[in-house]
Structure formats: structure tokens, C-alpha cells
Amino acid sequence: MTGYELALTRKQEISLILINFLKDPGLVSFFLKVLQKVESDNDQEFHCSLRRKTGDQWKRLNELCKGKQFYQMNPGIPITCDLPFDGERWRNSKELMRSIDYFFPGFIILEVDFPGEDGNYLVTSPVENYSIGVRLWEDIHNYKGLSSILFIRDKVSTIKKIYSSSGDRWLNKLYRKFKQIVDSYDNYDINNWDEDDLNDIPSIVHNLTMGRVYGRGDSGW
Numbered sequence: 001m002t003g004y005e006l007a008l009t010r011k012q013e014i015s016l017i018l019i020n021f022l023k024d025p026g027l028v029s030f031f032l033k034v035l036q037k038v039e040s041d042n043d044q045e046f047h048c049s050l051r052r053k054t055g056d057q058w059k060r061l062n063e064l065c066k067g068k069q070f071y072q073m074n075p076g077i078p079i080t081c082d083l084p085f086d087g088e089r090w091r092n093s094k095e096l097m098r099s100i101d102y103f104f105p106g107f108i109i110l111e112v113d114f115p116g117e118d119g120n121y122l123v124t125s126p127v128e129n130y131s132i133g134v135r136l137w138e139d140i141h142n143y144k145g146l147s148s149i150l151f152i153r154d155k156v157s158t159i160k161k162i163y164s165s166s167g168d169r170w171l172n173k174l175y176r177k178f179k180q181i182v183d184s185y186d187n188y189d190i191n192n193w194d195e196d197d198l199n200d201i202p203s204i205v206h207n208l209t210m211g212r213v214y215g216r217g218d219s220g221w
Helices: 011-020 025-049 053-067 089-100 145-150 152-166 167-183 193-198
Strands: 108-115 122-126 203-207 212-216
Touching: 011 025, 089 167, 108 152, 152 167, 152 203, 152 212, 167 203
Parallel strands: 108 203
Antiparallel strands: 108 122, 203 212
């Protein structure tokens, strides 16, 4: 084995160290769970410690004004932002939050083409069963395969295609119209929705076979 190293994860390394002392795999498993809980709590406490109260923000702003240190102020960051962001991080944060909104079930529709029975024509079919909002807890019950269930990678690709071709202004406008219709109902049971709303509700369609992205419904695109 000279010249080779056995690559272990941190969890595996800790397990090997503990087993030498405890001599019991059950105890090792128990203390690993305790360690994971402690580390998670510590990480959460540290993250929360980075947050700043609005009152402290105003106090610092007043001190900068009194000291005429205007160069240290960043007008691009709202006073209510409680994280230590600079202007670039704040803009990235806003863009990220908008992108997350676009993953609302029913807004992005993925479809594929496959040959018909005689192979002389293509049939277009949706990748997911169409629904809006919570999909009968499917996402929760299958959390281990969440990325594949929600087709995250394909939907990220959809958003990137739109960003690169027309920017996000059109996409944001489309989503607001979509959410306006969705929020006008008390539930996500589209079988009881008005037919005009179902026909007009905008959505983004991405044909994964052809790579084409287009708007559907009252999209204006």
C-alpha cells in the first residue's frame, strides 16, 4: 500500500478514532449523532450571531453621519437588512430569492419529444403531471430524491436560458401574473378553478428535447 492513501470522510475518521476507545459500534453511532446535533446547533448560533438588529443599524448610521464618514455608508442596502452584506452580496441575494420564486410548482413546465408509433412523427409529453402548488406531499415524502423529483437541474437550466436571452425583467413580470391568479384562489385544486384563468395563467415551457424555451398562456412572449 506504499504510495497510496485511503480517502475517508470526516465522519469515517471520527468513527475509527472512537471505536478504538469505545469498542462498541452502537456507542460510536450514538456519539456521532450527538456530535452532529452539537455542530448543527453551533453553526446555527454562529449564523444568528451575524445578524444585526435594526436599532443597531440606525445607531451605526447615526455615528457615521456624526463622524462624516459617508464613504462607509452603502445606500444600496436597506436598513432592515440584518446580515453583514455589501452591495454586491445584497444584489446577488435579491436575484437568488427571485429565482427561487420561479420554482413554484406549475410555473415552469418541462416537456420532451419522443417518436410516435410508426416513427414518422414526434409526440410531445410533459415530464411531470401538471399541478399547481403542493403536489400531494410528494416532495416531502420523497425528500431523499428531492433533486430528481423536482427536476431542479433542468429548471435551473430553464432560468439560465431566459436570463441569457432576455434577462429577468420579462420573467419576473410573468411570474407576478402567474402568482396573482394562483393567490386569487383558496386552494390549489385546479379542477375547481375558472376555465378562463386556467387558459390565461402564464407559464414557462422548456422542451428538453429541442432545447426551446417559450411562454404559454397570457405570457406576451
